[in-house]
Amino acid sequence: MNSMNSIAWLLPIIFMLHDFEEIILIKVWRKRYQYDLEACTMKKKPYADFRSTDEFSIGVEILFFILSIITLVSIIFNNYYLWYGFLFTVTAHFITAHFKLSLNFKNYVPGLVTAIIFLPINIYILYISTKLLKFNVIEIIGSCAFSGVLGFILFITLKNAEKNFERLLIKFSNK
Structure with a gap:
């Protein structure tokens, strides 16, 4: 399982990149596409809920920490079900968030380039991991479904908490 230990660390690395x-x-993207965003008739405009880079970065840091802990625990206990599901969730995010959003917006959206680069790599990692871990179809579906739901809950929770991150930053910097 030594090669699986090395492969596992690709999850937080790919996520962070x-x-x-x-x-x-x-920030630069929003300025460049300001008029396109204003003219956009999509139900939910790209990054409409983005308030600041600081707030977004805190959410990313929390997710990176969670994915790193999941990876470490998976390696320590040699149990990769949660890790596998989160790798699948990140891979699905590339398609459902960045590809779909870019196609609907008819322009580049931040995250698209790395989504294009990492999608085939993630699919290959999922394939290799399935072989190394000898997961059957039920284990794959269960892992992906559980982690997908958990990932969605984490994402929604962090999105809702982001508005409080700015206040925490201001409070922290004033002390």
Whole structure:
């Protein structure tokens, strides 16, 4: 299982590299596409709930920490069900969030480039992991479904908490 231990660390690494693209580019992107965003007739405009890079970065840091803990615990206990499901969730996020959003917006959205780069890599990692772990169809579906629901709950919770992150930052910096 030694090779699985090395493969497992790709989850937080890929997640962070992908989110670096969003963190670094979102402010400039919003300025560049300001008129497109204003003219956009989509029900939910891209990054409409984005308030600040600081707030977004705190949410990313929390998710990175959670994915790193999941990876570490998976390796320590040699149990990769939660890890596998979260890798699937990150992979699905590339398609459902970035590809779909970019197609509907008809322009680049932050995260698209790394989503394009990492989608085939993640699919390959899922394939190799399935072989190494000898997961059957039921284990794959269960892992992906459980982690998908848990990931969605984490995402919604962090999105709702983001508005409080700015207040915490201001409070912290005033002390």
